[in-house]
Amino acid sequence: MSDPVGTIVQDAVLLSASGVSKRFGGVQALRDVSLTIRRGEVYGLIGPNGAGKTSFFNVLTGLYSPDEGRVTFDGHDLPPGVPHRIAGAGIARTFQNIRLFGAMSALENVMVGRHIRLRTGVIGAILRTPAARVEEAATEARAHELLRYVGIDQLANQQATHLSYGDQRRLEIARALASDPKLLALDEPAAGMNATETAGLRTLIEKLRGDGLTVLLIEHDVKLVMGLCDRVAVLDYGEKIAEDVPDVVRRHPRVITAYLGRQSDPEAA
Amino acid sequence: MTLPGDPKLRARLGIVLIGIALAVLPFVVGANFGNSWVRIIDFALLYIMLALGLNIVVGFAGLLDLGYIAFYAVGAYLYALLSSPHLAIAFPAVFASAPAWSVWLVLPLGALVAGLFGVLLGTPTLKLRGDYLAIVTLGFGEIIRIFLNNLNAPLNLTNGPQGINNIQSAQIAGQSLGRSFELFGLQIPSVTAHYYFFLALTLAVIFICVRLQDSRLGRAWVAIREDELAARACGINTRNVKLLAFGLGATFGGVAGGLFAGFQGFVSPESFGLLESIMVLCMVVLGGMGNIAGVILGALLLALLPEVLRWGAAPVQQWLFGKVLVDPESLRLLLFGVALVLVMRWRPAGLWPSALRKRELAAHAEAT
Known part of the structure; x- marks a missing residue:
């Protein structure tokens, strides 16, 4: 002390x-x-x-x-x-009336949540530079980790709107956690x-x-x-x-x- | 015959086969149907580029744009001004001779200027969505066309409704694509040379679209389409990401416009009306919004089908009724309309919807 x-x-x-x-x-x-x-x-x-x-x-x-x-x-x-x-x-938030990206998979939802911590721009994305590749792989790994943390990693490839109500809440929390x-x-x-x-x-x-x-x-x-x-x-x-x-x-x-x-x-x- | 089992190997084999088919296509078509059909295929390639550009705005980011053809016009006129004697004739004091810029300079410049126009359109419409955005973009498209129509006075910049002609064809490695030439003992007609040129750029556009789709930006666009408020809360700078969608989409339009001007040798405001914007939008919607393969299919179908109908309508009527009852030109539009209605009735997500879009529509149907 x-x-x-x-x-x-x-x-x-x-x-x-x-x-x-x-x-x-x-x-x-x-x-x-x-x-x-x-x-x-x-x-x-x-x-x-x-x-x-x-x-x-x-x-x-x-x-x-x-x-x-x-x-x-x-x-x-x-x-x-x-x-x-x-x-x-x-500061990350969830919404009272769940607001997920409905057409995306659970995994993609969490990956979007990490947007603010990522740096890949247009050129990096088109050329798929080594830095962009590393970042993309790390994002996906982190998203799986967070889905595991909230207990729904087995649903990673399910479409967000197909999840049960409780799981949608969990997914929203995982998405919020993705921004560290x-x-x-x-x-x-x-x-x-x-x-x-x-x-x-x-x-x-x-x-x-x-x-x-x-x-x-x-x-x-x-x-x-x-x-x-x-x-x-x-x-x-x-x-x-x-x-x-x-x-x-x-x-x-x-x-x-x-x-x-x-x-x-x-x-x- | 057994196919190799390894899916990777099979995919590679498929790519090689498609490559060979695309390479020999103009010769096969040219020999069997004549060069006018190769020309039609060239235009189909331009439409694919346009549709893929619009798909970024409408399909990915969900921003309904009814004035997309304006960017095509900007690219086309820029190419026309920089590759024709028009400026030298209109402003002899400023331009001593006709500008003859390299196509490798004019095309990127056209892309850049069209991209800037895209951002210009995007900026005031950032807070608009759906119908409201559609109305503003529609107005923008018309403004550009009307400008082109009237900018022949006081300074004759666009030559008004008469348009600009005598536009130089693209020159690649010293060879003008505007005339037929001989290569490795093969006679290459102008349309075939253009075919390879357009094909290369179309493949580049497809490549860029695929790469963008599977990236941080592609996800951000779809997130904005799905729920803009949640996207903002996720830390997405919606203003920049939307402007990027408008700008990139417009860029592809600008490139296609430049190619069009060089290919036609003539541009006039008539080519850039609202109907063209709607046609490109139909390609995106009909093929399958947000799915690159679907959009390509939609563009091919809508570019080729009217020509096929035009070509086949008269002989079929002759055979069925013994005489031509309906003018093929008007029948073409009728059948086209019927086809659109049928597709929207039976395949509302498009002919080849993206897996996600399909799920989304199914979920929506369940909910209602």
């Missing part, structure tokens, strides 16, 4: 959003949201429907530009609204899953955490979030109303109000 305390603290934060606001016409989707994600943790983001979870997610991954505020990632400001550069900086992310952002990965599939997903996320990856998890399945996450933030009407370890968040009065509504007489309950 020769590291000065200061650098450890500095290093511990992977992502910090400060004062992020986003408005769509008359709807304030996000209002002054600030939060920090630490390295190596599974960070949950929950909230009732329409609370702004996915909006925040889209700001984070560059699909939306925030009206105000900024996001610092790994010591640098993220360029707002430029998804491919954000992917390059090390520092932060993996999962948008409601358990949505539509049965109990077995959810349990499998939980094991997979725990494995990812075990391997040192930081995970941001948006989820409706409160049981999954509370059991899995190191820390949880709660959004309601575009505002962050709580951020803490699951046990504290669970008992937070504003969180209970947001989810269950206000009790007219607390003693009567």
Whole structure:
């Protein structure tokens, strides 16, 4: 432990959003949201429907530009609204409604996920230079490795749309992992899953955490979030109303109000 | 007779056989059907190049382009200006004599300029998809044609609707392809020489397409076609990758245009109408979008079939009815239309769809 305390603290934060606001016409989707994600943790983001979870997610991954505020990632400001550069900086995501490249095989999907880490250009591709060949072979090997990691390598040559729902989710995670992310952002990965599939997903996320990856998890399945996450933030009407370890968040009065509504007489309950 | 069992060996044998067939084709066709049929095959090769270029934009990247023929026009006019006396006649003060550039200079230049036009078209249309993109590209194609039609005043750059003639044929190793010549004791007619020239470039285009398809870029194009948002989230710079598709596709069009100008010896705006764009698009769609072999098949069929119908319609009617009832020219278009409808009805993914496209359509049918 020769590291000065200061650098450890500095290093511990992977992502910090400060004062992020986003408005769509008359709807304030996000209002002054600030939060920090630490390295190596599974960070949950929950909230009732329409609370702004996915909006925040889209700001984070560059699909939306925030009206105000900024996001610092790994010591640098993220360029707002430029998804491919954000992917390059090390944030990979999955989608709430699975968005795979349907006509491609599972393997090709993962290989596309690695695009940002590859360098072959037009000339290299046409001439198939030694460098391009090496890169292509390495990409394919890595894609197989990732499919094995999420447990679907036997389906590598299947068309993506022919995979079962749970396997499609896994494939999307493998595709996201292909860009060697520092932060993996999962948008409601358990949505539509049965109990077995959810349990499998939980094991997979725990494995990812075990391997040192930081995970941001948006989820409706409160049981999954509370059991899995190191820390949880709660959004309601575009505002962050709580951020803490699951046990504290669970008992937070504003969180209970947001989810269950206000009790007219607390003693009567 | 037994075939060698090793698939690699068999593939090689197939390539050799196809090579021999392609090499003797113009002599066989020329001897049996006349050189006008070799000329038709030459045009079919140009169409293959065009269709493969458009396939990059439409088939791979999924961007519907209805103005593709504009790039063919750009390549053709550039070749025409740099290989005909037109500039010297129109601007005697600037050009003392007719420019006579080497074909090895004019073709790459045509490719480059057409590629730039491709990027020029691509830039304002980056955010458009589907129908909207089709409308804008259609407009672009018409703008180019109308420019060519009207740029004879105030400066006579294109000679307007009269077009540019007296275009020099390509010269290769000092031999002009425009006249028949003797090689190794064989009499090579102009159309046959052009055939080999076009064949070599077509093979180069096929090679480039195959290599690109199986690369990081080919995958990125298909990813954009399949789901642009997910492609962006995967780190694909969709702007650059789309512009690359437009630019590369246009490049092939430019090369084919230059070859066309040198082959015909004459260009006019008439050759570059909307119908030509639609014809090339039909080749891509009918053959099988995104599948290189399918696109080649589509181009061959659509380039050759009308000629076959034109050639066969009158004798067949004579034999069936004792007289020619319908003018072969109008019958040709009728049968052509019927063929298109039938193919789209029974083989919606094209005659020879890519394995992926076939699966995609099947999945879509299941879903609906």
